[in-house]
Amino acid sequence: MEQQQQPQLLMVREDLGMLPDLVLPEGYVEHSLRPGDEDGWEHIITASFGGEHRFDKGIAADDPYKPERVRFISMENGGPVATASAWYRPQWKENTGYLHMVGLLPEHAGKKLGYAVSLAALHYMAREGRTRAVLHTDDFRIPAxxxxxxxxxIPELADDSHLDRWIALAGQLNRVIPAVQGNGTRTEIKP
Known part of the structure; x- marks a missing residue:
């Protein structure tokens, strides 16, 4: 019998008004898409997710695409090493940004670059007037x-499977995780 795939986990950040400043390790810079970065995006996303990912058929063909929404962290004297997109999805309210296609080259892990590039995308969402953000992720993406x-x-428990999955993740992370139920009620998920 074929195993049915579970829906991705949903996470929400309700307020983009008080984002921390973006601080990068020495030797790295943050920027939006520049000519030639398309190959870097493909390399990062393939390294992060596996499979084949084409910039022109993936991200650039999506309706919300604007080059400035695709954020990068690059080495000062080199190419892109991390990316995240400040996206928009019509199913969310107009004030809601969608953190999309976050990736990092494995050889640059451990420097908080995934955090930094995601924060750069959130800052861009705020500049566009978005006041909150959502994202989808998978249970096995523990570092993310x-x-x-x-x-x-924080997790939004939008599917019947989410609570048990977040309880397991709270145990793996050994921490209490604040969450919101689909009806807006706040709760805590304990290991």
């Missing part, structure tokens, strides 16, 4: 989930 929690995102 830690990053999102550190950025102030």
């Amino acid at each position: 989930i830690k990053t999102y929690l550190n950025l102030g995102f």
Whole structure:
């Protein structure tokens, strides 16, 4: 019998008004898409997610695409090493940004660059007038989930499977995780 795929986890950050300043390690710079960065995006996303990812058929073909929404962290004297997109999805309210396609080259892990590039995307959302942000992620993306929690995102229990999955994640992370139920009620998920 074929196993049915579970829906992705949903996380929300309700307020983009008080974002921390973007601080990068020495030797790195943050920027939006520049000519030639498309290959860097493909390399980062393929390294992060596997499979084949084409910039022109993926991100650039999506209706919300604007080059300035695709954020990068690059080495000062080199190419892109991390990316995140400050996206918009019509199913969310107009004031809601969608953190999309966050990736990091593995050889640059451990420098908080995933946090930094995601924060850069959130700053861009705020500049566009968005006041909140959402994202989807998967249970096995533990480093990404830690990053999102550190950025102030909390789980939204939007599917019947989410609570049990977040309880398991709270145990893996050994921490209490604030969450919001689909009806807006706040709760805490304990390990």
